[in-house]
Amino acid sequence: MAHAYTPGLRVAALTVVRKSRRLPIKGEVLAKKGDRVTADTVVARTHLPGNVQLVNVASKLGLPPEDLPSVMVKKDGDPLKKGEPLATTKGFFGLFKANVPSPCDGTLESISTVTGQVILREPPTPIEVDAYLDGEVVDVLPGEGVVVEAFGTFVQGIFGVGGERTGEIKVVVDNPGVPIDASRIDASLKGKIAVGGSHVTWDGLQKAIQVGASGIVVGGFDDPDLRRLLGKDLGVAITGSEDIATTLILTEGFGEIAMAGATFDLLKSREGRKASINGATQIRAGVIRPEIVVPMPEARATAADAAAARGAGLEAGSCIRVIREPHFGRLGIVTDLPNELQVMESESKVRVLKVKFDDGREALLPRANVEMIER
């Protein structure tokens, strides 16, 4: 077999990026096909049904549930103000009336003569979806949202925390092997995306949050620091909804690992441009990786290779990155894909490949322990 399937993260200098921007429930789409949008343009809007409150009116009035209809002041579907009576007893010759006030604003949803409960719904919460990218609306999903297309640079990270942000790219280290510490962060990064090298320290991240940086894109981060950041051990890799002002994207993994040269150089070449980033990661069936998108509409006319370059599989000549010890983080070129299973030091029998590292040394690695990179 001359090639093999292996997963890989995309690092594309120029490509078409399409994002579907959907509402969680049906609503109103505000943008039309062909509209030019910026990242903060609101493209769809809806109202999320409000919280539900249950009030046991029958028990509050000391009545059997079946008597409820006779005392209800409000009926199904009636609007409510907080404190308004939901039900009133007739009292004794009009005296000694008892009331059950509404605990919230909203509407009355239903009255149950079985349980004696009245269900109230609080007012709906408005939800808006923005375009996330500077680009063009290429499709409208009626009642749901739109598809926004941008042309530009697309880089996938391996893991991230924090949601969608935008900001200008600023490279804060000289080369991809240098870590970001607090000394590299200053007030000029407010609203910007700091791109660094091998690692971000806890102090560095804290300072970035403090100055109001939109994001940090870096090679690695330590797990104990992630735990401090989230306030708990991250059990399952489903992220993106953390309440963190600065989105963090790791391009390589946990620990101190130099950012892949190609990724670093590419991001450096986009310094000063506006990027959209998202730390959301889901490592499950239907994997989601964090991403950095730098729209460059002007490049579209000159780009020839936009959709090409994605190889079908691993073959001799493919660029790879090692993703497990003992050569974790190193880059190289595949020189051979032997057919036979080979025994590793761990005595595991696996399919392997031969790789030549950048320094000219060669190694035999399990195919499962490399990922393809584009350079």
Place this chain on the structure above:
Amino acid sequence: MAKHENIRAIVATDCGSTTTKAILIKLVDGEYRLIVRGEAPTTVEAPFEDVTRGVLNAIREVEELSGHEVLDGESIVHPNDGGDRGVDLYLSTSSAGGGLQMMVAGVVKSMTAESAQRAALGAGAIVMDVLASNDGRLPHEQIERIRHLRPDMILLSGGVDGGTITHVVELGQIISAADPKPRLGLGFKLPVIYAGNKDARPEVSKLLDEKTSLFQVENLRPVLERENLGPAREKIHDLFMEHVMAQAPGYDKLMDWTDAPIMPTPGAVGSIIETIAKRQDIEVVGVDIGGATTDVFSVFQDTFNRTVSANLGMSYSVSNVLAETGVDNVMRWVPFKLPELEVRNRIKNKMIRPTTVPQTLEDLKVEQAIAREALRLAFEQHKSFAVSLKGVQQERTISDAFNQSASGGTLVNMMDLDLLVGSGGVLSHAPRRQQAAMMLIDGFMPEGITRLAVDSIFMMPQLGVLAEVHEKAATEVFEKDCLIHLGALVAPVGTGQEGRPCVKLEAKFPDGRTVADDIPYGDMRVYPLGVGETVSAKITPARGFDVGAGGGRVLETTLTGGVVGLMVDARGRPFRLPTDEHQRVEKLAKWAKAFNAYPEI
């Protein structure tokens, strides 16, 4: 499907969340045997979005390896022609798409809600959350939870027949208010099964008929002292097939191909464990440790129990093992010194790149340390959940009913356990079987005399579904080709002082060796005893220790061998590792050496 006696060739597949595995079984000299196994990536994701692609690829690998023709283009050739063409039976299991994810609701958390949970788990589901009137959450919090989780199905129960309907109707109101939407397949209604007080059916109908796809079955707790889980469980199975599976891409086609309904993978593994226990009349514990989940199955006193630890596994969920058990508990099994930062970063790197394999010996040892904790935690969960009530006929008293969880713990009795079976990548694919044996021992801490075994190549799911249709074929393949016997383990219960007598083993081995060893407390030993060999042994525990005949009492018994041999674990129960790091590392290395678990480097 051909008649039972005419079945000569069988293909069975298991569509996992990442890999689809196919096996070919044939009748050879009157016996059903595994011929080959093939695998291919599962194809429920883009760009294929059709599970049958992966199935065809896995079957093609089987064809290439065996020379047996199974496919004609893209269809399975039926029946077998008596030679190397066609099959008489095609079956499949599936956990693709994350398996069956359910929410259950019951009035009282420790009673109807627990019964509902048991019904769901028994049907092969992952229970995402249990709602109960007394679970301490406010109604709007429960509603938020239902909306957020987007289960595949909800099972609603509560109330005994003829009792009050108020509480169960309240739960119905909460589900109705949440207006739940299913995880897969927009535009179809979420299936809700009602298995509560029969008197509440009209009210529940009123509440849920319009908003959900409501099915009503018999009450799963018709009276307080009795459970009737069968009808609810069957309904879950049916709906899994009709609704949930049908939404997954390509399943409609796959359902057409199979000669029997597709089973959820854990349901199939459970079925094979249950069959083995029944046939051999023994107490069995089985475990299937996967990348995302770990399933534990047990049969004690003829009662089958199953639990799914949805967030304990070796790849996707590996970081959750660390989160649940703490870094110290993982580190204690690592037989060398490694900084905490290093362990944490390595585990996270495995989580974000779940398909990698350990290349270095050190890495393998770290991975097997985590496996021990994953197994231990999953088994702890199982023990606290396994209770004696099952089916219609078994009854318990009112006083038991008020304290189910506590009473359930008594059902798993390690001293009575006859056979412990391990399955799943980290156990089945461990480079040396000795490593699998040690992981099982450390994870489960068997007591007395226990046989250990592993699934040779990870094919219990397929055999599980086969057991439903053709028990003889499933059992023959299971015993001859699937089950790798590791050997018998002798593990005295009790604690003592390091180096003091713990147990004496006297035995005459088939090769003529005679052993009369005093094994001191804190030691582990392995005596060669091959697969199929047995030895009559006299086991004399020291004072304060028990090997099954009672404290200090001699046990004379026949012990069976396996690929590892006859194992003695004199580390005592409850087991404690030295707290001093130097001593701990030394001990772990000594035990691994006794088992010849790792190569010397």
